[in-house]
Amino acid sequence: MPLDEPPPANRPPGDRLSPRTSITLLSVGHSCVDVYQGAVAALVPFLVAERGYGYAAVSGVVLAASLLSSVAQPLFGALTDRWPLPWLLPVSTVLGGAGIALCGVGDSYGLTLAWVALSGVGVAAYHPESARVARLVAGSGGSGHRGMAWFSLGGNLGFAAAPLLVAAVVGLGGLRLTPLLVLPALAGAALCLPVLRELARRRAAGAGATNGAGRDDRASFVKLSFAVVCRSIAFTGLSTFLSLYATQRIGGGTAAGTAALVVLYAGGAVGSVLGGALAERWGRVAVARWSYLVATVAVAGVLVVPGPALYLCVALTSAGLYVPFSLQVTLGQDYLPSRIGTASGITLGLTVSIGGLASPLIGGLADATSLRTALVPLVAMPLLSWALFRTLPEPVVPEADGEEA
Known part of the structure; x- marks a missing residue:
């Protein structure tokens, strides 16, 4: 339905x-x-x-x-x-x-x-x-x-x-x-x-009778998981250090940093909903792929664009990283149709945790050099996600799901 x-x-x-x-x-x-x-x-x-x-x-x-x-x-x-x-x-x-x-x-x-x-x-x-x-x-x-x-x-x-x-x-x-x-x-x-x-x-009523799950595509699921890890590194790294970075770049005290975080989270809310609507028309893999390209350019913009235009780059970064978020969950479920719970747990949990482990490394690099230098590697993360999505197929989904309720 x-x-x-x-x-x-x-x-x-x-x-x-x-x-x-x-x-x-x-x-x-x-x-x-x-x-x-x-x-x-x-x-x-x-x-x-x-x-x-x-x-x-x-x-x-x-x-x-x-x-x-x-x-x-x-x-x-x-x-x-x-x-x-x-x-x-x-x-x-x-x-x-x-x-x-x-x-x-x-x-x-x-x-x-x-x-x-x-x-x-x-x-x-x-x-x-x-x-x-x-x-x-x-x-x-x-x-x-x-x-x-x-x-x-x-x-x-x-x-x-x-x-x-x-x-x-x-x-x-x-x-x-x-x-x-x-x-x-x-x-x-x-x-x-x-x-x-x-x-x-x-x-x-019999609506949840099993019709048989499709065949698992483990290779695609592994590639998807690596793409989610790269996405998580980029988003977690930015959310951890963006407030301090915006304060340094723009001035204005803590208010500038707080505003940057608000834009980051608000863009994520818009991106989450937008992803589902776009995927209905163009497919999940294509939408995620283009979103990561946008995010790559936007993260670079956060590091090089001067003045208040930083906020526009933050908004584009957030949307670019969040549009694929829910799409990756359903893609994982369709790549592992016989293990939907496992797929959901990995795409929603484990990969996010692994991505978060990069934050201490970014902080250590910032102590040794500068915060701006430490954030430069984050530009490569959505680019890697884009490259991985170029190798992913759009899974063929049956007309009706067959899991038991």
């Missing part, structure tokens, strides 16, 4: 959710989960101020959440490939929120690490299964591309909203108020329940 198609006329209107409604609920739920990915870094200043943690201590807290979440996602993906576990959506959402909510309770560093790690496990368990469910409710073809784009947008918005949420709660009352941060998780868990009931109805 296309994403914008209403329920069949011979079914009562309230008898089932339309694909559009299901994707909307999943997207908002995704936003509620990814709040907790961004909340860890947002809590760092408060952990330093109230508990006196040093740089090494807070780095351990961030690592406990991000690395565990990213590396564990393929493991949960492999698990859901063997046994579809839609109930993981509400359970993992609550775990993600509970860990962050409890990390401000008590002064024990060990318990803080444990609670943050629990949140990371919840986030890791959520993404592969939620991506599988989003694919099921959105369908294949153009509607599936648009559906995954909106689903990805929800996560991007949740991540970007995390600092505002933490500032509103913890900034007013300190770490003792972190239990209030569980509220988005409770909302997200409730939002996914109607979608799970719809999947259960489809399975009971």
Whole structure:
């Protein structure tokens, strides 16, 4: 069923959710989960101020959440490939929120690490299964591309909203108020329940019968994974150092750096949605390939264009790097149709984590030379992604997905 198609006329209107409604609920739920990915870094200043943690201590807290979440996602993906576990959506959402909510309770560093790690496990368990469910409710073809784009947008918005949420709660009352941060998780868990009931109805009606998965194209999936790693290095490197770089290049104090980050994240939100619409007309591989060419030129522009024009280059960089984001998830699923959970876990988690490991190298190079020099290698990252996409085929997708709900 296309994403914008209403329920069949011979079914009562309230008898089932339309694909559009299901994707909307999943997207908002995704936003509620990814709040907790961004909340860890947002809590760092408060952990330093109230508990006196040093740089090494807070780095351990961030690592406990991000690395565990990213590396564990393929493991949960492999698990859901063997046994579809839609109930993981509400359970993992609550775990993600509970860990962050409890990390401000008590002064024990060990318990803080444990609670943050629990949140990371919840986030890791959520993404592969939620991506599988989003694919099921959105369908294949153009509607599936648009559906995954909106689903990805929800996560991007949740991540970007995390600092505002933490500032509103913890900034007013300190770490003792972190239990209030569980509220988005409770909302997200409730939002996914109607979608799970719809999947259960489809399975009971025989709509989820298995039609047989296609053949895995592992070589293409490996190339895609390397392209995602290169994309992650470019985006993570820029998001880590862009604020400081913009302040140095433009002046204007921290406001200039904050504005650059806002443009970077806002461009990502636009790119996520735009990618699905463009892919419907020109295909995912072609759209991703051209987007990475745009990103290559734009990243170079960030380093050489003077004055306020820097912001235009940042916006083009963000759009160029985010247009392929959701397309890469569905491409990975289509390259590994027999292991959709594993494909989702790798494209959403593991490759992003590997890309993030480059940030300390960029920082070390900046200490030894200059920040501008250290950012120069980032120009090559989207170019490598473009080169890898030139070798990728557009997978042939069956008219209807055959996974079980």
